[in-house]
Amino acid sequence: MSKVLIIEDEEAIAELEKDYLELSGFEVEIENNGETGLNRALKEDFDMFILDLMLPGVDGFEICKRIREVKNTPVLMVSAKKDDIDKIRGLGLGADDYITKPFSPSELVARVKAHLARYERLIGSNVQENDIIEIRGIKIDKTARRVWVNDEEKPFTTKEFDLLVFLAQNPNHVFTKEELFKEIWDMESIGDIATVTVHIKKIREKIEMNTAKPQYIETIWGVGYRFKL
Numbered sequence: 104m105s106k107v108l109i110i111e112d113e114e115a116i117a118e119l120e121k122d123y124l125e126l127s128g129f130e131v132e133i134e135n136n137g138e139t140g141l142n143r144a145l146k147e148d149f150d151m152f153i154l155d156l157m158l159p160g161v162d163g164f165e166i167c168k169r170i171r172e173v174k175n176t177p178v179l180m181v182s183a184k185k186d187d188i189d190k191i192r193g194l195g196l197g198a199d200d201y202i203t204k205p206f207s208p209s210e211l212v213a214r215v216k217a218h219l220a221r222y223e224r225l226i227g228s229n230v231q232e233n234d235i236i237e238i239r240g241i242k243i244d245k246t247a248r249r250v251w252v253n254d255e256e257k258p259f260t261t262k263e264f265d266l267l268v269f270l271a272q273n274p275n276h277v278f279t280k281e282e283l284f285k286e287i288w289d290m291e292s293i294g295d296i297a298t299v300t301v302h303i304k305k306i307r308e309k310i311e312m313n314t315a316k317p318q319y320i321e322t323i324w325g326v327g328y329r330f331k332l
Contacts (some may be wrong), residue, residue, distance in 0.1 A: 105150040106130045110140030112158050123208040137161035146172050156182040171197035177218040236271050257309040266302050272329035279327040
């Protein structure tokens with residue numbers, strides 16, 4: 104449920120706004136003083152602010168300015184002033200919208216819904232979850248290029264990490280040393296493929312409880328290696 108803070112000194116208007124928003128499924132809080140409203144806006148988590156311009160303590164322009172210094176939360180300014188200069192000033196300080204009194208409560212609700220939907224789409228498009236592989240106590244964060252074994256982070260070189268990820272992403276598939284060399288080092292296996300053996304040994308030292316009896320990277324004698332699920 105989205106949470107809205109109304110900062111409005113006219114209690115009848117604030118209560119009317121609250122009633123209509125609550126009927127539309129929003130959780131609503133009211134502050135009638137600019138100073139206390141600003142304090143809550145900065146310290147608490149709200150999904151939207153409905154902000155009157157003329158307030159005791161601190162005016163709406165200052166509140167909007169202070170909010171924008173630390174938050175991108177949508178701000179809807181409400182005022183009896185119809186002058187374009189006030190609207191321009193408010194939008195210039197970072198308000199997302201400006202509505203003049205008197206207004207239809209249903210219009211207010213529609214604008215709140217529209218701005219919240221747009222903000223949620225914006226946030227959703229910017230937030231990307233890390234690509235993570237988790238297998239029996241091993242956690243591989245491909246995005247951050249980090250590895251944890253039983254919740255303990257282990258340091259990996261670039262090629263060690265790439266080799267571990269490739270094997271973990273292709274479990275139970277047996278790869279020859281030549282195939283791994285070509286895949287990870289991006290070269291035909293004309294070089295020293297013994298480097299694969301060395302890297303497998305180093306990876307095992309970091310992820311296996313007992314390197315003599317590996318439970319993750321298994322040697323298939325005469326063929327190569329596979330990652331066991």
